[in-house]
Amino acid sequence: xxxxxxxxxxxxxxxxxxxxxxxxxxxxxxxxxxxxxxxxxxxxxxxxxxxxxxxxxxxxxxxxxxxxxxxxxxxxxxxxxxxxxxxxxxxxxxxxxxxxxxxxxxxxxxxxxxxxxxxxxxxxxxxxxxxxxxxxxxxxxxxxxxxxxxxxxx
Amino acid sequence: xxxxxxxxxxxxxxxxxxxxxxxxxxxxxxxxxxxxxxxxxxxxxxxxxxxxxxxxxxxxxxxxxxxxxxxxxxxxxxxxxxxxxxxxxxxxxxxxxxxxxxxxxxxxxxxxxxxxxxxxxxxxxxxxxxxxxxxxxxxxxxxxxxxxxxxxxxxxxxxxxxxxxxxxxxxxxxxxxxxxxxxxxxxxxxxxxxxxxxxxxxxxxxxxxxxxxxxxxxxxxxxxxxxxxxxxxxxxxxxxxxxxxxxxxxxxxxxxxxxxxxxxxxxxxxxxxxxxxxxxxxxxxxxxxxxxxxxxxxxxxxxxxxxxxxxxxxxxxxxxxxxxxxxxxxxxxxxxxxxxxxxxxxxxxxxxxxxxxxxxxxxxxxxxxxxxxxxxxxxxxxxxxxxxxxxxxxxxxxxxxxxxxxxxxxxxxxxx
Numbered sequence: 182x183x184x185x186x187x188x189x190x191x192x193x194x195x196x197x198x199x200x201x202x203x204x205x206x207x208x209x210x211x212x213x214x215x216x217x218x219x220x221x222x223x224x225x226x227x228x229x230x231x232x233x234x235x236x237x238x239x240x241x242x243x244x245x246x247x248x249x250x251x252x253x254x255x256x257x258x259x260x261x262x263x264x265x266x267x268x269x270x271x272x273x274x275x276x277x278x279x280x281x282x283x284x285x286x287x288x289x290x291x292x293x294x295x296x297x298x299x300x301x302x303x304x305x306x307x308x309x310x311x312x313x314x315x316x317x318x319x320x321x322x323x324x325x326x327x328x329x330x331x332x333x334x335x
Numbered sequence: 336x337x338x339x340x341x342x343x344x345x346x347x348x349x350x351x352x353x354x355x356x357x358x359x360x361x362x363x364x365x366x367x368x369x370x371x372x373x374x375x376x377x378x379x380x381x382x383x384x385x386x387x388x389x390x391x392x393x394x395x396x397x398x399x400x401x402x403x404x405x406x407x408x409x410x411x412x413x414x415x416x417x418x419x420x421x422x423x424x425x426x427x428x429x430x431x432x433x434x435x436x437x438x439x440x441x442x443x444x445x446x447x448x449x450x451x452x453x454x455x456x457x458x459x460x461x462x463x464x465x466x467x468x469x470x471x472x473x474x475x476x477x478x479x480x481x482x483x484x485x486x487x488x489x490x491x492x493x494x495x496x497x498x499x500x501x502x503x504x505x506x507x508x509x510x511x512x513x514x515x516x517x518x519x520x521x522x523x524x525x526x527x528x529x530x531x532x533x534x535x536x537x538x539x540x541x542x543x544x545x546x547x548x549x550x551x552x553x554x555x556x557x558x559x560x561x562x563x564x565x566x567x568x569x570x571x572x573x574x575x576x577x578x579x580x581x582x583x584x585x586x587x588x589x590x591x592x593x594x595x596x597x598x599x600x601x602x603x604x605x606x607x608x609x610x611x612x613x614x615x616x617x618x619x620x621x622x623x624x625x626x627x628x629x630x631x632x633x634x635x636x637x638x639x640x641x642x643x644x645x646x647x648x649x650x651x652x653x654x655x656x657x658x659x660x661x662x663x664x665x666x667x668x669x670x671x672x673x674x675x676x677x678x679x680x681x682x683x684x685x686x687x688x689x690x691x692x693x694x695x696x697x698x699x700x701x702x703x704x705x706x707x708x709x710x711x712x713x714x715x716x717x718x719x720x721x722x723x724x725x726x727x728x729x730x731x732x733x734x735x736x737x738x739x740x741x742x743x744x745x746x747x748x749x750x751x
Contacts, residue, residue, distance in 0.1 A: 183356060184696045184747065219688055219704035220712065220719045246718050248688035249748075311688060 187305060188249065189298040195253035200260055205242035209326035214318040216310050221247030223255060223314055227322040229267065229330055236267040236327055241319060250299070250308050255315030257295050267323060274316050281309045338641040344728050346372040346633070358698030361736045366516055366544060366677040366724030367702050368566045371630075375569055378629035382622045390621055391595060391612075405621050408628030409611070412576055415631045416561070417552035423584065425577040425611040426619055430543045431466035433562035433577035434510070436590040436614055437539055438470035441508070442477050443588035448537070453479035455507045458536075460485035460493055461714045462515050462522070465707045467541040471510055480507065487714050491518040491667030498530060506536040513551075513561075514544040517708045517722065518667025519650070519674040521545070528557035537583065543567060544675055547726070548646065549639030553578050565623065570630035574623035577614070584610035591616040634727075642727045646676045649725040649734055653678055656738040662750045663741060666720055677724040679706070682741060683750040687721040693744035694721075699736055 208226035215222040223245035230239040241259045245252060262270035277296055280288040284303035302312045344350050347370045354360050362370060382404060388397035390405045406421075413421040427433040441449045451457075457471050457480050475482045483501055486494040493511075502509065509531040514521050528538040539560040542551055546561075547568035553561055560583070564575035579587070589596060589607055593616035598606040607613045634642070651671040657663045662683040668674040682690050687703035694701050702722045705712045712719060723737050744750075 184693060187692065188747070220709060221688075248686035250688070305692070308688065308692070 186301040187308070189301065191257075191295060191298045192249065192253040195256040196249040199252055199256040201240075201242060201263065202244070202256065203242060204244050205240060208240070208242070209329055210322045212318050212322040212325065214314060214321070216247070216251070216314055218310065219248070221245075221251050221311065221314060223247070223251070223318050225255070225315065225318040225322050227319065227326045229323070229326045232266065236330075238262045238265055238267055238270055238323070241322075243315070243318070245315070247314065248308075248311050250302060250311040251314045254296075254299060254312045255318075257299075258315045258319055261294050261296060262319065267327065270323070271320070274320055277316055278313070281312060338638070338645040338727075340645060340728065340730055343637060344730075346374065347728050348373055348376075350728060354698050354700075355696055361697075361699040361733045361740075363723040363725065363729065363733065363737060364700045364702050365547075365726035365729075366567065366722065368572070369547060369569050369726055370728065371571065371626075372569055372633050374633050375571065375626050375629045379571060379622050379626045382625045387622070389618055401621055404625045404628075405619070408624040408631075411628045411631045412578075415549075415551075415635070416546065416576075416578055417554045418578055419554065420581060422609070422611055423553075423578055423581050425579065425584070425614045426624055427562075427575045427577050427614075428573060428620070429566075429575040430464075430541060430562040430564045431470075431575075433560075433564075433575050434466055434539065434541065435470045436577055437560050437562075437579075437587070438474045439590040440587040440614075442474050443590070447586055448535075449587060451478040451480045451507055454505060455480040456483050456503070456505045457481070457508045457510070458483050458485070458501050458506055458531075459510050460512070460522075461487050461710050462493060462518070462520065463510075463512055463708065463711075464516050464541060464543070465709065467510055467512060467539075468710065471508070481505075485511075487711065489715075490669075491515070491520050491715070493520075493522050495523075498527070502527070502530045502534055502536070504534050506531060506534050508539065509536050510539040510541070512541040512544070513556075514542075514675045515667065515708075515711070516544050516677060517679045517706050517711055517720065519544075519677040519679075520667055521550075521673045521675060525555070525557045528559075532557070544677065547634075548643055548675060549634060550643075550675075559583055565627040565630060568627075568630055569633055571623045571626040573620045574627050576627075579610070581610065584614070589613050589616075593617045595619075637727060645727060646725055646729075647671060649729055649731065650674070650676045650678065652731055653723065653725070653734045653737065656734055657741070660738065660741055660745070662745055666715055666717065676726065677722055679720040679722040681717060681720055682744060683748075685744060685748045685750060687719045689748060690721045690741070690744045693747050694737070694740040697736065697740040697743055699723075699733075699740045701737075 225243040228239040388401040540558040546563035566572040596616040691703035
């Protein structure tokens with residue numbers, strides 16, 4: 182069975198027991214993203230903070246409806262970016278996107294951490310959007326959070 | 336004579352291939368698009384190899400042959416659906432375009448029966464495919480008409496209790512599906528058309544899911560416009576059909592302007608060709624029309640009554656097999672009465688994408704998602720579903736493969 186290469190145990194664990202799920206206050210930005218092909222959706226909130234002059238991710242909270250891949254991906258995302266500088270989170274996000282779009286590339290597990298278990302998704306083009314749903318929402322929300330925070334400062 | 340499914344399968348080369356590392360293909364996604372028999376593939380190849388030319392304008396032998404082939408396909412379509420005359424058959428890209436043709440044509444009317452404005456109503460249903468929802472939303476936005484709709488009952492039938500309220504003297508258009516692409520439900524279109532006609536409305540029927548099974552006689556159906564598509568009925572993609580009553584097609588303003596749809600052109604105005612050419616602007620999908628004609632020949636040869644009896648057997652068995660799996664909940668009619676050969680279902684709380692992924696790993700091709708019917712899923716209180724759909728080439732063994740695949744998904748996702 183090739184299924185195990187897609188549904189790694191870590192993915193199924195996150196799917197059954199998602200981390201940081203639920204919408205929390207306060208937040209700097211909230212976005213709602215959908216996958217129009219299947220109707221999967223995510224509402225995601227981001228809070229940013231100043232950490233030694235650098236923007237960092239204070240919290241990511243979310244509520245989502247979707248398949249195991251999209252749910253697990255959002256859960257792993259929160260583990261990887263909460264508490265990290267935004268720039269580091271963006272680096273993971275870029276590496277994740279690259280892993281999805283280049284099935285032959287060797288994913289960099291130093292950067293990707295647990296997210297490397299999604300490497301198998303790249304072999305199933307129909308599922309790439311599922312894995313990316315949370316990441317796209319996070320990037321969008323973070324950009325909005327940064328501009329709203331910066332807007333307040335100026 | 337019994338229906339020989341083994342012989343039918345030999346006509347479809349793709350059914351011989353394996354998927355996902357050597358598993359036999361079990362194709363249960365024909366409501367999405369059907370597979371194509373060799374006869375259709377060869378007809379298209381033969382057209383390109385021997386007769387290819389543009390139609391209606393090439394003054395040479397190939398042009399004559401191509402025109403004859405294209406117009407011959409129109410005649411085959413007309414006979415297949417019981418149209419009074421082939422001039423009532425318009426080729427379009429697909430059902431979406433066929434419906435848009437009517438909706439935009441109506442939107443272009445400045446007078447007469449098609450003129451639409453504030454105070455007028457357009458009636459659809461919650462069961463529609465997006466292609467029979469969005470064009471009407473756009474038309475209502477452009478004209479100020481009001482969009483109204485039939486709801487669905489919990490068991491997946493049209494809720495007709497509001498029919499008297501919905502179809503009234505303000506109703507100008509009723510647009511309804513013949514057979515639900517999600518639930519398989521066959522709607523009482525003739526009754527609804529009679530009601531709509533009694534108040535002077537025009538009736539469009541989305542027949543994408545019924546025509547492939549030979550369920551169409553436009554004369555007895557009672558509708559004014561009927562749309563369907565080639566690729567769901569063993570034909571190629573890229574071509575669909577709009578049938579319309581001749582007198583309505585004459586009055587309906589054109590949708591797309593361009594080559595071949597005109598009678599005369601001046602710099603400031605034009606007059607139009609009579610139907611069907613009035614609605615066929617530019618070079619049409621000629622080889623695809625030929626392929627559709629070959630698909631119709633194929634379906635007629637296969638004997639559609641026998642095909643339907645075969646499909647009824649498959650659906651009956653599938654409904655039974657699925658109802659024996661406790662964690663499966665079938666959406667829509669669970670009895671094989673007034674329903675076609677699509678079955679959508681939920682498997683406990685396993686997401687349809689995950690169900691279909693496991694089925695795919697077993698070689699079973701189904702569709703997962705909202706099947707372009709988001710409002711219907713919302714009305715039934717489900718986010719999305721998994722759909723298996725059957726056609727003439729499917730077998731009872733494949734129904735068992737579906738049930739077996741669902742049990743594999745149950746185990747994989749530890750449904751208890």
